[in-house]
Amino acid sequence: MERLERRLGLLSALPIGILLLLSFVMPLLLVAGFAVMPQKVFELAHLPDFSSFAVIWEQGYYKSLLRSLGLAFLTTVILFLVSWPLAYGMAKVFGRFTLVITILVVLILFVSENIRLFGWSLSLMKGGLLEGYLRAWFGFSFETPLYDWPVIVFGMCYVYFPFMLFPLAQGISLVPDDARLAASDLGASPARILFEIEMPLAAPGIMVGCLLTFVLSAGAVAEAKLLGGRSVIVLTDDVESAFTFGQNWPLGSALSLTLIVIVALLALVPISRIDLDAIMGRKR
Amino acid sequence: MAAKPFVQIENVTKRFGRFTALDRINLDISEGEFLTIVGPSGSGKSTLIRLLVGIDDVTEGTISLNGTRIDTMPANKRPTCMVFQSLALFPHMTVGQNIEFPLKLRGVAPADRRTRAIELLALLRLPESYYGKRISQCSGGERQRVALARALAFDPQIIVFDEPLSALDYRLRKTLEKELKDLHARTGKTFVYITHSLEEAMVMSDRIAIMRSGRFEQIATAEEIYSRPISRFVASFMGEVNLFPVTGRADGTPDWPAGAIGARPGALAVAPGWTGVLMVRPELVRFLDAGQAADFTLSGTLTAEYALGSRIQYSVDTAAGLVTVERPFETRLTAPVGTPVTLGWDRAAVHLIAEAADGTA
Numbered sequence: 001m002e003r004l005e006r007r008l009g010l011l012s013a014l015p016i017g018i019l020l021l022l023s024f025v026m027p028l029l030l031v032a033g034f035a036v037m038p039q040k041v042f043e044l045a046h047l048p049d050f051s052s053f054a055v056i057w058e059q060g061y062y063k064s065l066l067r068s069l070g071l072a073f074l075t076t077v078i079l080f081l082v083s084w085p086l087a088y089g090m091a092k093v094f095g096r097f098t099l100v101i102t103i104l105v106v107l108i109l110f111v112s113e114n115i116r117l118f119g120w121s122l123s124l125m126k127g128g129l130l131e132g133y134l135r136a137w138f139g140f141s142f143e144t145p146l147y148d149w150p151v152i153v154f155g156m157c158y159v160y161f162p163f164m165l166f167p168l169a170q171g172i173s174l175v176p177d178d179a180r181l182a183a184s185d186l187g188a189s190p191a192r193i194l195f196e197i198e199m200p201l202a203a204p205g206i207m208v209g210c211l212l213t214f215v216l217s218a219g220a221v222a223e224a225k226l227l228g229g230r231s232v233i234v235l236t237d238d239v240e241s242a243f244t245f246g247q248n249w250p251l252g253s254a255l256s257l258t259l260i261v262i263v264a265l266l267a268l269v270p271i272s273r274i275d276l277d278a279i280m281g282r283k284r
Numbered sequence: 285m286a287a288k289p290f291v292q293i294e295n296v297t298k299r300f301g302r303f304t305a306l307d308r309i310n311l312d313i314s315e316g317e318f319l320t321i322v323g324p325s326g327s328g329k330s331t332l333i334r335l336l337v338g339i340d341d342v343t344e345g346t347i348s349l350n351g352t353r354i355d356t357m358p359a360n361k362r363p364t365c366m367v368f369q370s371l372a373l374f375p376h377m378t379v380g381q382n383i384e385f386p387l388k389l390r391g392v393a394p395a396d397r398r399t400r401a402i403e404l405l406a407l408l409r410l411p412e413s414y415y416g417k418r419i420s421q422c423s424g425g426e427r428q429r430v431a432l433a434r435a436l437a438f439d440p441q442i443i444v445f446d447e448p449l450s451a452l453d454y455r456l457r458k459t460l461e462k463e464l465k466d467l468h469a470r471t472g473k474t475f476v477y478i479t480h481s482l483e484e485a486m487v488m489s490d491r492i493a494i495m496r497s498g499r500f501e502q503i504a505t506a507e508e509i510y511s512r513p514i515s516r517f518v519a520s521f522m523g524e525v526n527l528f529p530v531t532g533r534a535d536g537t538p539d540w541p542a543g544a545i546g547a548r549p550g551a552l553a554v555a556p557g558w559t560g561v562l563m564v565r566p567e568l569v570r571f572l573d574a575g576q577a578a579d580f581t582l583s584g585t586l587t588a589e590y591a592l593g594s595r596i597q598y599s600v601d602t603a604a605g606l607v608t609v610e611r612p613f614e615t616r617l618t619a620p621v622g623t624p625v626t627l628g629w630d631r632a633a634v635h636l637i638a639e640a641a642d643g644t645a
């Protein structure tokens with residue numbers, strides 16, 4: 001019986017397994033393969049060569065890597081702070097109204113990210129929707145916030161908001177009401193309850209939300225391009241140029257691989273510590 | 285007893301929207317008392333203790349502790365502590381951290397916290413090795429003890445219990461009931477306990493308050509509630525009792541609307557027009573042999589026999605309805621089911637409950 005269940009399990013996992021192998025593992029291996037190819041050679045038969053990684057350091061590409069990670073970190077922190085109250089409300093306070101918020105947030109996802117970002121770009125540009133109308137109606141003008149890093153962070157917060165909100169709400173819903181009441185009864189102030197009861201018990205949701213937003217923001221392309229207008233060079237820009245204008249595939253691959261490894265390391269630590277079953281509601 | 289009660293609940297009303305959960309409740313609790321509030325679901329007992337510890341706010345009325353009003357204080361400032369039905373232990377903390385939580389909030393040094401936690405573990409008969417255990421590694425009874433230890437660590441003036449034993453199996457519940465009573469004696473704290481089981485209340489309490497639809501029906505010692513319930517509700521709440529409706533005839537003799545019961549002349553005087561029920565406990569009803577007499581007699585047919593372990597219970601179908609008789613198992617009848625029997629009991633076994641004509645107390 002148990003063997004049958006195991007066989008069925010393996011069989012059920014087979015389709016997605018093959019898909020992941022082809023669409024996830026293969027490209028990764030390809031990237032890894034290209035990353036250790038000597039530069040400007042493009043031949044498959046060669047010994048591993050790490051000169052591309054040296055270039056990352058020598059030509060200052062690590063700066064855009066740090067910039068990407070920094071912006072992603074900032075986005076994650078801001079999103080966490082902004083989403084927590086709403087997520088809390090959705091999990092504990094709003095009741096049926098939660099569904100309305102969920103639908104509204106999900107609805108946004110139906111419009112392509114690029115179109116939404118273009119919308120912001122058109123709204124915020126000099127002579128655009130906002131500034132243009134303000135100038136025409138009130139004679140009030142302001143410099144466009146576009147083409148600088150804060151607007152990139154804003155764009156990423158805007159785009160990745162649902163990826164923080166829903167895991168957080170799920171995490172907070174894992175906090176038993178009684179635990180909160182008991183803590184208060186035992187003398188805990190609301191701040192102590194937040195830090196010592198609610199946040200630790202919602203930790204799986206917090207981790208999933210933060211990881212999703214961090215990983216997505218670190219690899220984001222469109223925000224920097226459409227809102228930042230290439231005035232801020234993030235790592236993904238470098239990767240793209242290396243593969244296109246630069247025709248330096250080894251460099252592009254090495255940059256990608258570096259980002260992948262750093263993000264994977266950052267992600268593995270929390271993932272190994274959280275209980276995904278708890279998030280999915282199979283326990284407690 | 286001192287003039288000023290320890291806890292004074294005065295005219296407390298709690299409304300949820302248009303629903304009145306508590307209706308002008310008055311209750312005094314003395315220091316060191318073990319008071320149990322008993323009532324069916326929805327009687328308002330949980331609401332009352334939630335008001336006491338500050339989880340909910342009173343709509344009207346006041347709650348005072350040692351002469352100081354506490355109903356306006358937030359929950360985290362009140363010297364009360366509740367043991368939740370769910371126990372509400374913190375699953376992300378160890379047993380030790382759970383117990384130390386209230387001490388940590390007060391800024392007690394880690395070494396002192398640990399000492400106190402280990403003292404409390406010992407008081408609750410948990411080995412010291414449990415200090416570092418996860419809550420998920422503890423059994424139901426152990427969790428119960430951890431929750432108690434945590435409440436004691438808080439050192440509240442009153443500990444309130446919200447049916448903490450209801451989820452446990454029968455044997456464990458019986459053990460913990462006794463432990464709780466013992467703990468009450470050793471700590472000298474004021475315990476307010478709620479349950480829907482009068483049996484549980486009887487084991488532990490100094491006083492029992494019976495609640496019904498947001499009001500107290502009767503507040504008395506276990507002995508008094510057992511032998512002199514104030515209403516049919518209280519009487520029936522405590523398990524199987526025999527209740528016979530009685531009214532007073534013009535000449536002061538009893539009349540039995542539900543079916544005649546033989547009463548020795550002069551055994552029961554009832555004022556003319558009086559309405560109520562006559563209560564007699566199953567263990568006080570006897571089977572009469574031919575020639576034996578009793579103040580009250582009733583004949584019928586033995587219809588069923590139930591063994592209850594140390595006792596045995598009989599159902600007898602009579603003109604006044606089904607009557608329950610209970611006696612020690614050793615005195616089991618030899619007569620089979622279907623045998624005609626005569627039941628009898630004495631005036632001393634009888635308790636009269638007055639009722640309004642419509643059946644309410």
